[in-house]
Amino acid sequence: MAGRGTDVRRQPGFGLIAGLCLTILYAPILVLVIFAFNANSIVSIWTGVSLDWFAKALDNEGFHQAATNTMIVSITATIIATMAATAAALGTTRVRSWRGQSAAYMTISLPLMVPEIITAVATLSFFALVASVFGINLGLGNLIVAHTVFCIPFAYMPIRARLEDMDLTLDHAAADLYATPWMTFRRVTLPLLAPGIVSGAALAFIVSFDDFTISQLVAGPGQQTLPVFIWSMTRRPMTPELNAMCAILLGISILFISFSALIGQRRR
Amino acid sequence: MSALQRSTAKRDAGIDRVSRLLTLPSLAIIFVFGILPLVIMLVYSFLKPAAYGGVEWEFSTEAYVSFFFTQDIFDETLTFNPDYLSIYLRSFVFAVGTMIACLLLGFPTAYFIATRPAHQRQWWLLLVTIPFWSNLLIRTVAIMLIIRDEGLVNHWLINLGVIDRPIVMLYTNFAIVLGLFYSFFPFMVLPLYTSLEKLDFRLVEAGFDLYATRGRVLRRIIIPLAKPGIVAGCLLVFIPALGAYVTPLILGGGTHLMIGDLIAQQFGSSRNWPLGAAQALILMSGVLVALFFYARNTAGKGVGHGR
Structure with missing residues (x-):
């Protein structure tokens, strides 16, 4: 049966295509990272291993400034979005369905459906209007707000998935033992929900950390985030310093992605 | 229905109401900073451009017209521009x-x-x-x-x-x-x-x-x-x-x-x-x-x- 089973599933050539596609997916990234370690300053000729370009990248004043901005924006947006998303997930699962629930769900997933460039110019228009009517310019706050909007659905999805998998009987048991709703939430629901929250926060952080389009259009002078800074580097003569910066950013993203995936898997 | 069940049901209804309120922060953020900007953009598309970016508050369908046509500077005739x-x-x-x-x-x-x-x-x-x-x-x-x-x-x-x-x-x-x-x-x-x-x-x-x-x-x-x-x-x-x-x-x-x-x-x-x-x-x-x-x-x- 087992032998027959694998045979039935086989489609000739599919493995080859899969291998080819995954190679195409990884080859450019690998080349980029490998050449970050190149001793030579010409990007395509390999002369030897060196960490100089990483040192140079980490020493770059603009890179520091951009990293500071990115950290402020991403961490703040992640915290706000995760808190809002956790509350929203609690409000849309494990309750009897209410009128407007599906509208609420659609609203939360809306930022995923609008093309990024539209969100970017719409947000730009919005802040321009706020600045001209009220004379308010929040500086980096503008970026934080813009990031929070698209972080919410990313944080919401894993939290909601975790809530849907969770057993309601534990909450009922707590209630039967005269726990107040708040205590039940604090001592039963929240600890069980924690992996979902962490996984959602990690995703929110990644999408904020990696965002380029919205940041580029919304950021004012001196508000460059890391991806925007890297883009400005590609417009100058390119050295492996660019590769090193890209490699650092990729490393951070991959760390968070793997982290989020691992936590998500523990659920099963 | 026993007294206990009734109180549970009542509490659940209360929790349901609180639950709905819990969606408010997310909905408010997305509404104000996600949907409202789209509406503002719709309004902007019917205004005139200001010289240095931004808009002049004057109604105009110029944006949509110029999407399809070019206007001659002198006699203002429209020619289709693909x-x-x-x-x-x-x-x-x-x-x-x-x-x-x-x-x-x-x-x-x-x-x-x-x-x-x-x-x-x-x-x-x-x-x-x-x-x-x-x-x-x-x-x-x-x-x-x-x-x-x-x-x-x-x-x-x-x-x-x-x-x-x-x-x-x-x-x-x-x-x-x-x-x-x-x-x-x-x-x-x-x-x-x-x-x-x-x-x-x-x-x-x-x-x-x-x-x-x-x-x-x-x-x-x-x-x-x-x-x-x-x-x-x-x-x-x-x-x-x-x-x-x-x-x-x-x-x-x-x-x-x-x-x-x-x-x-x-x-x-x-x-x-x-x-x-x-x-x-x-x-x-x-x-x-x-x-x-x-x-x-x-x-x-x-x-x-x-x-």
């Missing part, structure tokens, strides 16, 4: 082409992963998930670095003696389509995988028992059962590809525009916000049409197996 429309058409063709390429190559990939032994599957899946979440800008820069004239591909081809001068790949349509495929391929594989993973292979076996060939089993059993994944994957590739901004910016070099760059240009160097807003809304209506087809295709159908 420049913007052709960029929209190009973007549409690129998006459909990317979608088809992703489907043709993504289906075998997803199928291959879904038929791996259970303990291997998560690792294969992680290989697709990592690029899915990785920085799009950096992945696009990575492509740019290897296909440019001094890049690795040309360097090797010249060293091998295949060519003596670099093939120009960067800043061409080829570069953009390659970039789009590379960017959005994982968006196709993941939903396809979700569909194929749930596939009941007893049905495939039954097909073989009835003397169907492999190709026939694929066409008549596997593909129809994977349809929800195919539709979702196509949508997930088509929408971002249609509005792509980073890919043509980096790989098109400002000469091979797509809708995304066109819009950004109006808000940047061209300083014509109303036109940019109108262009964005025209793109948005295209996206809504795609979403509508998706909703119509999936409405009333479960994700489970067909009969």
Whole structure:
């Protein structure tokens, strides 16, 4: 049966295509990272291993400034979005369905459906209007707000998935033992929900950390985030310093992605 | 109903009310900073451009008119100008082409992963998930670095003696389509995988028992059962590809525009916000049409197996 089973599933050539596609997916990234370690300053000729370009990248004043901005924006947006998303997930699962629930769900997933460039110019228009009517310019706050909007659905999805998998009987048991709703939430629901929250926060952080389009259009002078800074580097003569910066950013993203995936898997 | 049950029911109703309030922060943030800006853009598209960016508060349909026509400076006659429309058409063709390429190559990939032994599957899946979440800008820069004239591909081809001068790949349509495929391929594989993973292979076996060939089993059993994944994957590739901004910016070099760059240009160097807003809304209506087809295709159908 087992032998027959694998045979039935086989489609000739599919493995080859899969291998080819995954190679195409990884080859450019690998080349980029490998050449970050190149001793030579010409990007395509390999002369030897060196960490100089990483040192140079980490020493770059603009890179520091951009990293500071990115950290402020991403961490703040992640915290706000995760808190809002956790509350929203609690409000849309494990309750009897209410009128407007599906509208609420659609609203939360809306930022995923609008093309990024539209969100970017719409947000730009919005802040321009706020600045001209009220004379308010929040500086980096503008970026934080813009990031929070698209972080919410990313944080919401894993939290909601975790809530849907969770057993309601534990909450009922707590209630039967005269726990107040708040205590039940604090001592039963929240600890069980924690992996979902962490996984959602990690995703929110990644999408904020990696965002380029919205940041580029919304950021004012001196508000460059890391991806925007890297883009400005590609417009100058390119050295492996660019590769090193890209490699650092990729490393951070991959760390968070793997982290989020691992936590998500523990659920099963 | 006992007193206890009644008090539980009452408490549950109270919790339900609190629960609804819990969605408020998210909804408020998205409404004020996500939906309201779209409305503002709709208003902007009916205003006049200010000289240094921004808008003048004066009603005008100029933005929509200039999308299709050019106005003569002297006698104000309108002549049809297909420049913007052709960029929209190009973007549409690129998006459909990317979608088809992703489907043709993504289906075998997803199928291959879904038929791996259970303990291997998560690792294969992680290989697709990592690029899915990785920085799009950096992945696009990575492509740019290897296909440019001094890049690795040309360097090797010249060293091998295949060519003596670099093939120009960067800043061409080829570069953009390659970039789009590379960017959005994982968006196709993941939903396809979700569909194929749930596939009941007893049905495939039954097909073989009835003397169907492999190709026939694929066409008549596997593909129809994977349809929800195919539709979702196509949508997930088509929408971002249609509005792509980073890919043509980096790989098109400002000469091979797509809708995304066109819009950004109006808000940047061209300083014509109303036109940019109108262009964005025209793109948005295209996206809504795609979403509508998706909703119509999936409405009333479960994700489970067909009969």
